Amino acid sequence: MGVIAWIVIGLLAGWLAAKITNSPQGLLRNLAVGLVGAIVGGFLAQKLGMAVMPDFWGELITAIIGAVLLLFVLQAIRRA
Helix, strand or coil, X not given: CCHHHHHHHHHXXXXXXXXXXXXXXXXXXXXXXXXXXXXXXXXXXXXXXXXXXXXXXXXXXXXXXXXXXXXXHHHHHHHC
């Protein structure tokens, strides 16, 4: 996938993760959370032995899962 596709996936994943976790974010923060979430999701999928479909939807779902986990961790840190 190209850089533009990763940015689109990052924006979508960050926006959806913010909606799922009910934590309003700005555009740049959604992008950052989505991109880091994609890395976290891909890492966790690999460590758990899960196969991710190498297409748009597979990467998007992986990024959303990673971004949601990342937001949950960030929220837990803020509360502590």
